Amino acid sequence: MNKPSLKTALENGQFVLAPGIHDMITAVVSNKIGFDFVYASGYWMGASALGLPDAGIASYTQMLDRVATLCRVSNAGVIADADTGYGGLLNVHHTVRGYEEAGVVAVQIEDQEFPKKCGHTPFKRVVPAIDMIEKIKVATEARRNPETLIIARTDARQIEGFEGALKRGLAYGEAGADVVFLEALESEEEMREACRSVSRPMMANMADGGKTPIRSRAEMQDIGYSMAIFPAATGLAAAAAAEAVLNLLKHEGTSLSPDVPLFDFTEFNSLIGFDEVWDFERRWAREPKDEPR
Template sequence: MASLRDKLRPGKLLTAPGVFDGISLRLADRMGFECLYMTGYGTVASHLGLPDAGLASYRDMVERVRTFAGLATTPLFADGDTGYGGLLNVEHTVRGYEAAGAAAIQLEDQEFPKKCGHTPGRRVIPIEQAAAKIRVAAEARDSRDFLIVARTDARTAHGLDEALRRAEAFAEAGADILFVESPETVEEMEKIGRSFDLPLLVNVVEGGKTPVLSAEEYVALGYQIAIFPAVGFLAMGAALDSVYGTLKQTGASTGVTAPLADFMEFSKAMGFQQVWEFEKAHADMEGR
């Protein structure tokens, strides 16, 4: 299998859907994407029912990485928040995510406790501390094929120039992919694209601060990866609101208007085909 690094090429956009639980992982993995993104917001909400506000621990998240990467045949890169502490924590986090099977880790320069991007109140640590985290992360990995995605959240509170200054420091510290979070106009995105030679990542959040554009427009702006962390769980949330609302109102599923997957096809996607084939192959051993 080609590494995620090998797939990064100028003029090509890798589209990474957000996965947040076993169902979303299995469905996305069978669709032929070149990479998947383990969204922190969605994973924390799905796994713990909590907001993405620094409440999930390293142990919570590395076990999700291990589960997702173990199921996936597609390279998975995963949200590592702030590295869950200081420099020693960053080293431990990078080694843990790599050992768990991730293809890349995303690290950000927020203060702890962090907050989800595109939400208010985010604060960043001093640039020297942030760059040191990226340097430690690059040194801690066993393989250069395990990529370091360096994210800065400085744009919202400190402006684009400070965000660009931080991204440059992250590039010098050894980052493989730069992630300037929450640019607010196409002009800002153009400036980001002109500023760096490293691969750039755009975070596409429907209803967020950054313009939602076409794949061709992202390529023209200089991006090589577009992550879509929220679209899956937003769709799921709307569907469940509709379905559960109908059940509450009518007491039955006959009036459900949301599209429903075919039960047997869905079961196959969840791995039941292998269960049935195993049981058939081993029926004699069970005396059937």
């Protein structure tokens, strides 16, 4: 399947809105709804697969496997969070190559020290800007497909202030990043100033519960963004739904309640691919009497 081109979408002025996809159930539901692009979040994919916090604990190999699976299942172009590149410059080189071979349309790397932290939690530290600039140059050189975009994220807002984060964003764009991402901005004023100042396409992180104010697609376009991710929405919604049905089971002893909606099982069978399995069985299954002796 040919995936949509993020490069072409941005060049054509299409605003890119990508929901976070934290597991493959969400991926097949997303296919039903229909998105051109989705986001593979390190936080949410690590939490769903391993039950671990986004603190540099999940390895490159574990995340590559998760990202490759999403690229296989999703009909959308996958924008992939690659944390810090999982190490130094050689690691960045191999990360870009690995993610590109997995089928992503964009690789996001950030300027935190290893082990990194979720951008909306405390105790983050950033590397010197020159170190990240070198990572960006290695990343852009490592890609084999010109359609693969490099997204450069800075987490400097809470360490060096807005001006420090903006200075880094400008430098990262000049170093060759295709998209610039100032993480965890704390007001709409900061968001507008960042978009006015940086000439590269800008990405917003609409992390529900995080430091950045949530804005709609239309509002983000007005602010000046070219794309936005909603990494937490499906994970938080799934956790809330699971909590509701588990409470129902614990206290009422049943899964049936008008207040706790369940996805239709028959439709889910179709989404996950059972129609093809059953077609195969109808074609190839033998009656017991036809079994070879």
